[in-house]
Amino acid sequence: MMRLTSMLFLALLAISHIKCTTYASSAPGAPDKPGIITGADQTGKYLSYLKGKRIGLVANQSSIIGNTSSVDSLLSLGIKIVRVFGPEHGFRGNASNGAVVGDEKDAKTGIPIVSLYGRNEKPTKEQLADIDLMVFDIQDVGCRYYTNINTLQYVMEACAENNKELLILDRPNPNGYVVDGPVMTEDRFKSAIGIHYTPMTHGMTIGEFAQYLNGEGYLKKPCKINIIKVAHYDHSMPYVLPVRPSPNLNTQQAVMLFPSLCMFEGTAINEGRGTYMPFTILGAPALKDRYSFSYKPVSIPGMSERPNHKDAVCYGVDLRNYDINKLRQSRQINLSWVIELYNAYPDKAGFFTPGRANQDISAFDLRIGTDQLRKQIIAGVSEAEIRKSWEPGLQKFKAIRAKYLLYPD
Secondary structure (H helix, E strand, O other): OHHHHHHHHHHHHHHHHHHHOOEOOOOOOOOOOOOEEOOOOOHHHOHHHHOOOEEEEEEOOOOEEOOEEHHHHHHHOOOEEEEEEEOOOOOOOOOOOOOOOOOEEOOOOOOEEEEOOOOOOOOOHHHHOOOOEEEEEOOOOOEOOOOHHHHHHHHHHHHHHOOOEEEEEOOOOOOOOOOEOOOOOOHHHOEOOEOOOOOOEOOOOHHHHHHHHHHOOOOOOOOOEEEEOOEOOOOOOOOOOOOOOOOOOOOHHHHHHHHHHHHHHHEOOEOOOOOOOOOOEEEEHHHOOOOOEEEOOOOEOOOEOOOOOOOOOEEEEEOOOOOOHHHHHHOOOOOHHHHHHHHHOOOHHHOEOEOOOOOOOEHHHHHHOOOHHHHHHHHOOOHHHHHHHHHHHHHHHHHHHHHHOOOOO
């Protein structure tokens, strides 16, 4: 009788989780369609597989079941979590970009938290020794320079090397509609913000990217993966993130503009860091006579302690009310903003900034994955011609990508 009651409780809890995160995916006036259901919310598909195993969980603040942290939810369901592994920004998502995050114990649960953005990028043999199954549940935003896919590769490498299976609770890619930008082809452009031979935006979910990593030989030994797919989802669907995926992607507008605006981090332009409007505004002090919109970046702990042009008034472009549907309709990143601001910037030689690790390679080039775009902008090549130069690489990548898709385009 107790067993029957327990099973009924788990079933009801699983249903309640699903209801909490059913997002409308149909347009106003259109017939109702089933809402998107993340892999994590489909607890009925994987709880029995976790039961009785010692679990390692790769998670951060975006890892939720319903409206509750996946860690707390799984513990309440009787799952034994041995260790949590946190990516860039930490398990609670409150560390600034690029900040080294140390190991700690979760104050709420007492579970050890291992930082994968500190002393080691991937789990060690010792950290995996007492784990039966690894689980990956992190929200991504679909860009090569968003480091969650780096963490995914390192976790897969560790699992393969130590004969551990990886269960992936898949989540929608809010920028899954766009595959665009130059494809990185040279090792010299690899860095902490890009290690994969993909375009700037790859148009895959974490589950699909894991299949791509396995299939394209990124690992010395393939990783055994099991994917809980997103229900009622395709890449063209809008998806509003229920939780910010990182400190500076704090609005849906920022998430959608991120693929186009992150490239400015390799320039003299501030992209809104040091404000509560990151990745929705652009500016620099040198543009005072060119634009009327202004703002002042300041140090904000947990978001951006040392923003570009800290404490200086910046002038530029306000994109907070930009119509995101324009990006969806074009299925492209916006290239016109970087061309426009380069042309408006008075000190052309100082627009593109050197990289921190390699002074010979521009920080812009490391994000783009090639030095070709920077050279094209400097030479005054038109946007149409720039995009034409991307096409051979994009077509080749799209053919590769198609082999690993779990959802329609």
